Structure formats: structure tokens, C-alpha cells
Amino acid sequence: MSALFSPTSIGSIDLKNRIVIAPMCQYSASGGNANSWHLIHLGNLALSGAGLLIIEATAVEDIGRISPWDLGLWSDENESALAQVLSTIRQHSSMPIGIQLAHAGRKASSEAPWNGGQLITPEKGGWETVAPSAISHAEGELPPSSLDLDGLARIKTAFVNAAIRAHRLGIEVIELHAAHGYLLHQFLSPLANQRTDQYGGVLENRMRFPLEIFDAIRAALPEHQAIGVRISATDWVEHGWNLAESMVFTKALEQRACSYIHVSSGGVSPLQKIPLSAGYQVDFATQIRKQTKMPVITVGLITEAEHAEEIVASGQADMVAIARGILFDPHWPWHAAAKLGATVEAPRQYWRSQPRELKSLFGETKIGQR
Template identity: 60%
Template sequence: MSKLFTPLELRGMTLANRIVVSPMCQYSAERGEATDWHMIHLGHLALSGAAMLCIEATAVEPDGRITPGDLGLWDDATEAALKPVIEAIRRHSPIRVAMQISHAGRKASSHVPWEGGQLIPVAEGGWLPHAPSALPHKDDETPPLALDTAGLNRVRDAFVATARRAARLGIDAIELHAAHGYLLHQFLSPIANQRTDEYGGSRENRMRFPLEVFDAVRAEFPADRPVGVRVSATDWVEGGWTPDDTVAFAQELERRGADWIDISSGGVSPLQKIALGPGYQVQFARKVKAETGLPTMAVGLITEALQAEQILEDGDADMIAMARAMLYDPRWPWHAAAQLGATVKAPPQYWRSQPRDQKNLFGETTLGQR
């Protein structure tokens, strides 16, 4: 039996297979509110056959948006805009729906990628970002504001409020974004965090605020629904966050009840030097899984069914999270199931699409004909 298509239990949630649609920023919201783009984008990915769909990085407050087009969940309007999208998915797909909740920190107030992705100055409609320390992401940028005690409390409370709204929307799971150079990763990395209080200095101190946020979110989100964390396993910069640091952080998260670790890398510095190649981040998932026992997601240039199957068979990870490959081929799970001799869920409206030599791809189906 294909490992990729075996079920997995995470707290009170059962995944039908090990394929996860990664959160992918769309930069297409209006004032943080989901639009018809999200209905189309998330709707078609919900029919992919993956076990879980993770909604893009969702800002917990307006100042926490990467761009003005970021999705948010911080007030009644942003919650109301997401509600019909979630309801449509529920009507037509059995997929589990997760949400990645995030704060951009010093990488906030940026142009969308197709407009260059650079910092938007306040004079041009941007805003002054907040961060652990008054250190800009790039040397030529305006420094962010260092978060004081009131700011830390505000951000922590914003994560909790977003988790509460996500639960009310019926979201099945939450992924806390502590990767890719955003706020919680900024606290972890000595490159971005040069505080001299209890939230800076030693690794233990730098982990303190992200762990406080995790504890607060875990306490607010329903106990039977899982909460995972996405991390950058390495900064790919000398003197930055390392894989050993990631293991230490994951061990603390495990003690606090984390349900998975989603292993990515980089993002905190433009000086990063990433060694790209197929499955280049799997090594980090393998290390965290071996040294903590926590369920892990592998992500990063995993594009082939046999490649994904081998990662799971080797015990390097428990789930395969896919982003760009899923956008390029939104029916990737169907094709993987056909290649690996497995079955996958599909809506009955699509049952007739099965190839003639794959008549059981969607399991036992009954097709009438007039």
C-alpha cells in the first residue's frame, strides 16, 4: 500500500492521506478581506484530492500584513468575508481546512511580488513595521519600530483573537507561522533579534515570545483540533538560526502540545545562500523527526509522486506539503494516486474523468448513463 495514501491522525483530526496543500500568499485581499479570487483559488484546490488545504498566511492585525493585499482575520469584516469561502468548500469537498496565522514584522508594508516586493515608504501609502529590534531587513530600508511590552502584548492578543475567529469559522487546524523571516522567526534569529531584555540574547530568551504565542493560541483553539508550527530550519547565513536551534525549539513545542512541525528554511536575510535542489529541505525534516518524534511536514522542490513516496517510506517526514507544484498541477494527488496504485476522493461530477485504465482511481463509483 502506498504510504502517501495512508491516513494520519493529528489530535482529533484524521487526514485521508499525507498530501497537504501548502499556504500560498495570493496578495489579492481587499483591506484584509477575502475576495472572489479566494473563492476560486481555494475552491479548485479543495477539489485536488489532497487531505488538507492550508489557507495562506493570514495576518492577525493590519500592521502584520506583508502587503496591502494580504488576507487577514482580525475583525468582523474579515471574518465575514471568509465565511462563504469556507462554507462553499464544506459543501463540495471533504478536505480538511487549516489556516496559517502570521505577522510579518519588519517585512510588512511591502509591494506585491509582481510589483517588485520592496518596502512601501510611509509617504507612499505604507506603514512603519514593528519588529523585535530596530533593524531593517535590508540595509537601505527605514528601520522598523522595536516592540515594547505593550506591543508584545498587543501582538500576542491578536494571535489569540485570530485563533478564536478561526475556530468560529470551523477551521480544522492552525499553523503558526514562525518561518520565512516574519515576526516570530525574527524573534528566533540572532540576525533580526538583538534585544537585551528577556526576549533577546540567549537562544532560550529568543524562543520565549514565539513560545508564549504558541501557548496562548493552543489554549484558545479547541482542544480537539491540532495546532502546528512552520519553522525555517536554517537562516542559510553564518551566525544565524541553525538546524540544532530548530530541534531545540521543536522540543519545546512538543512539550507544549504541538501537533506537527512544517519544515522550511530561509527568509530572514537577503544574504542567505540556499543550496537549491530536489527535496533540498527534507534533510531538516528528517533531523527534527529523528530528534523529537514530532510529526513533520517536508516541503520544497518535491514534485514527483515517487519522490514523495520515498520520503515517507524512508521515515524522513510524515506529510508532504506542496505549493508551486500544486498550482502547476491542481490534480497532482489524482495523478500520484494513479501512479502509485491508490485511490483518492473526487467529487461525483468528475468521476467520468477517470482514464480507461484507472477505473478504480476514485474508489467504488456508480455511474449511470442516459
């Protein structure tokens, strides 16, 4: 049996295989509202045969959006729009669905990537950003406002309210975004967090706000709700957040009944130097997996089925997340199953598409013909 296509679970949520569709920003919402693009995009991915689909980084308040076109879940209107998308998808797919809740902090108010991705100033239609400290993300950018205690309380409440909305929508997995240089990562990293109060300085203080948010969400939701965290294992910058600190953070989350850890890297500084290669982040996940009982998801330039199989079979990670690779090949899990001699779930409307030499790719399907 293929290890990649063996069943697993996240908390009380059963997954048919260990392929996770990672959250991928689409920059296509209006006022935070999901629309027909999200229906087409997510619907397509929900028919891919993966074990879990995680919806893109979803802002918990309007100024927490990376761009003016980010998905949001801070209002009744946002919730209603996403409910319509999910209702349609669930008519045709049983794939568990997760959502990544996020706040962009100082990386908010930015252009879409295809328009350059640069900071949009308030004079040009953007907004004032917030962060742990008044330190710009990149040279020449306007610095964010340093969050005071009232601001921290507001954002914590926003995360909790968004999580409650996600639970109400029947979303099975909630992922907190503490990676890629966004707000929770900004608190963790000494490159972005130079506070002198109880939320800055030593590691315990830098972890405090992200852990407070996790605790507040955990307390607000039923015990069976799966809640995980995505982290950047390292900033790839000297004197930044590092793997050793990630391990301490992971242990703190494990003690709080966190459901899984999703290991990525980078994003907090344009000075990062990332040695890109196939599976370049896998070793971080492997090292963290040795220190935790939580399921560990790895991600990053894993494009070949055989590579993903090796990662799971050798115990380097429990699950493999695919992002851009599944945008390029929306049936990546089908093709992976074909290579690995496994079976994969596919909609019955597509059963006749399986090649003759792969009669059992979609399981014991019965196809009649007139």
C-alpha cells in the same frame, strides 16, 4: 499500499492521505477580506484530493500584513468574508482546512511580488513596520520600530483573537507562522533579534515570545483544536538560526502539546545562500523527526509523486507539503495516485474523467450512461 496515500492524523483530525497543500500567499484581498478570488482559488484546491488544505499566511493585525493585499483575520468583517468562502467550499469538499496565522514584522508593508516586492514607505501608502529590533531586513530599507512590552502584549492578543476566530469558523488546523523571516522567526533568529531584555540574547530568550504566543493560543482554545507551527530550520546565513536551535524549539513545542511541526527554511536575510535542488529541505525534516514524536511535514521542490512516496515510505517525514507544484497542476494528487497505484477522492461530477485503464483511481465509483 502507497505510503503517501495512507491515512494519518494531526491531533484529532483524520487525513485521508499525507499530501498537504502548503499555504501560499495570493496578495488578492481587500482590507484583509477574502473575496471571489479566494473562493475560486481555495475551492479549486479543495477538490484536488489532498489530505489537508492550509489557507495562506493570514495577518493577525493590519500592520502585520506582508502587503496591503494580504488576507487578514483581525476583524469581524475579515471573519465574515472568510466564512462565506468556507461555507461554499464545504458544500462540495470534505477536505480538512487549516489556516496559517502570521505577522510579517519588518517584512510587512511590501509590494506584491509581481510589482517587485519592495518595501512600501509610509509616504507611498505603506506603514511603519515593527520587529524585535530596529534592524532593516535589507540594506537601504527604513528600519522597523523595536517592539516594547505593550507592543508585544498587543500582538500576542491579536494572535489569540485570530485563533479564536479561526476556531469559530470551524477551521480544523491552525498553523503559526514562525518561518520565512516573518515576525516570530525574527524573534528566533539572532540576525534579526538583538534585544538585551528577556526576549533577546540566548536561545531561551529568543524562543520566549513565540512560545508565549503558542501557550496563549493553546490556553484559549479547546484541547481538541489542532495547532501546529511552521519553522525555518536554518537561516542559510552564518551565525543565524540553525538546525540545532530548531531542534530545541521543536522539543519546547512538543512539551506544550503542539500538534505538528512544518519544516521549511530561510527568509530572514537577503544574504542567504540556498542550494536549491529537489527536496533540498527534506534532510532538515528528517533530522527533526528523529528528535520528536510530533508529526513532521516537509516541503520544498518536491514535484514528483515517486519522490514524495519515497520520503514518506522511508520515514524521512510523515507528510509532504506541495505548494507551487499544485498551482501548476491542481490535480497533482490525482496524477500521483495514478502513478502509485492508489485511490484518491474526487468530486462525483468528475468521476467520468478517469482514464479507462485507471478504473479504480477514484475508488469504487458507479457511472451510468444514457
